[in-house]
Amino acid sequence: GNSVTQMEGPVTLSEEAFLTINCTYTATGYPSLFWYVQYPGEGLQLLLKATKADDKGSNKGFEATYRKETTSFHLEKGSVQVSDSAVYFCALSSSGSRLTFGEGTQLTVNP
Amino acid sequence: DVKVTQSSRYLVKRTGEKVFLECVQDMDHENMFWYRQDPGLGLRLIYFSYDVKMKEKGDIPEGYSVSREKKERFSLILESASTNQTSMYLCASSSHLRDRGQTQYFGPGTRLLVL
Numbered sequence: 001g002n003s004v005t006q007m008e009g010p011v012t013l014s015e016e017a018f019l020t021i022n023c024t025y026t027a028t029g030y031p032s033l034f035w036y037v038q039y040p041g042e043g044l045q046l047l048l049k050a051t052k053a054d055d056k057g058s059n060k061g062f063e064a065t066y067r068k069e070t071t072s073f074h075l076e077k078g079s080v081q082v083s084d085s086a087v088y089f090c091a092l093s094s095s096g097s098r099l100t101f102g103e104g105t106q107l108t109v110n111p
Numbered sequence: 112d113v114k115v116t117q118s119s120r121y122l123v124k125r126t127g128e129k130v131f132l133e134c135v136q137d138m139d140h141e142n143m144f145w146y147r148q149d150p151g152l153g154l155r156l157i158y159f160s161y162d163v164k165m166k167e168k169g170d171i172p173e174g175y176s177v178s179r180e181k182k183e184r185f186s187l188i189l190e191s192a193s194t195n196q197t198s199m200y201l202c203a204s205s206s207h208l209r210d211r212g213q214t215q216y217f218g219p220g221t222r223l224l225v226l
Contacts (some may be wrong), residue, residue, distance in 0.1 A: 036217075104154075
């Protein structure tokens with residue numbers, strides 16, 4: 001079956017630090033890959049996605065590249081801000097409309 | 112913009128009560144989903160629906176049922192609430208169209224406390 005594994009959190013960084021949140025997956029076929037973000041007190045919202053191998057998704061300074069050879073979709077940002085503090089979820093969809101989510105990674109950015 | 116709304120942000124119920132959680136989307140999406148979110152477990156799919164009056168069990172359907180009488184509305188029902196159903200409940204919707212990349216749009220969540 002499908003599964004998503006994220007690096008364990010929580011992650012605490014200082015403002016302007018470099019961020020990496022690791023995500024690896026197991027799936028049948030050729031899945032689409034997603035990063036969702038959940039700000040405090042809110043539902044999830046799509047941050048970025050990639051639908052085929054070697055695609056790079058990007059949004060709000062965040063990037064992730066779909067690496068089929070390593071079954072990974074790591075999230076990166078060059079310089080985090082306090083406003084990036086949130087929970088980040090990696091997810092995949094391999095058929096139909098169902099998403100499989102990782103456990104989530106709590107990010108706290110201190111000024 | 113897609114909007115998914117949930118009937119309550121916070122709800123307190125007693126053990127044994129019947130609980131209804133309502134979700135409405137305004138983008139004419141065919142697919143709708145109910146998840147629960149618990150710390151360390153991520154999101155787990157309870158039920159989903161790909162059309163009116165259609166429903167499919169997700170990964171943890173026990174203790175829950177759903178209803179989809181209209182395309183825009185998807186209800187989650189706890190037939191007899193128990194304390195282990197205390198959780199955050201998230202509703203989502205998505206289009207059938209594959210070129211949308213199966214993006215799901217989420218509501219703000221309902222935090223349910225069962226006493």
